[in-house]
Amino acid sequence: MTVDTQKHCEFAMLAYQVLVVEKLVSLEEAADKLGLTYATLHGRLTSRTRFRADEIRRLIAIIPDQRLIQFFTEESGFVLARKPDALLDEASSIRQAVAQSVREAIDVMQVVVASLEAGTFLDHRDRAAILKEVREAEGAIATVRVAVEKQPPLRG
Known part of the structure; x- marks a missing residue:
């Protein structure tokens, strides 16, 4: 398994954890908001097909779970910071x-x-x-x- 394939599978497993195991958003709702069919999303979550960059961006917008973002920065020198709440002074x-x-x-x-x-x-x-x-x-x-x-x- 190549490093690229392994990382693809790791992200799919993380997305599976967030969507299927923890049910932070229903699969039907996530598929709809991602502009995918249920079957296509299921294929992404089970590593049969890869998430595209725009789908990952929309997934993070739908489910602002820090783990999804940290996945891409964990081997870098970057630390994630949450934007201040725009409604607060x-x-x-x-x-x-x-x-x-x-x-x-x-x-x-x-x-x-x-x-x-x-x-x-x-x-x-x-x-x-x-x-x-x-x-x-x-x-x-x-x-x-x-x-x-x-x-x-x-x-x-």
Whole structure:
């Protein structure tokens, strides 16, 4: 299996997880919004055929699940940041971003402590859970940066 084929299958499995297992959106609704038939979407999800770039873009718009976006950045030097909520003023946007970053940092600590207490620190499951939480915390901190950068400087 080539690296390209393997990555295609990994994305299809992730999309399958989000759509079929977790049912974040019904398959019928997703197919309709993607402009695909149910059978065509099923073919994409089972790796019989590949998702096209425009379908991936629409899928992410339909299901704004961070895992779908992280799939494409996981081997890069990039960290994902969520855009500030356009309905919030700058101060509220920063406050919300900071609160989220604190929650994510606490999640990282909880996973690490639970792993240490179990005595199996850094087995493959612990490592995957810790790295997942760290990626989410990195994204939350990046979101704080974006929110602060958006804030206009004070005039004095």
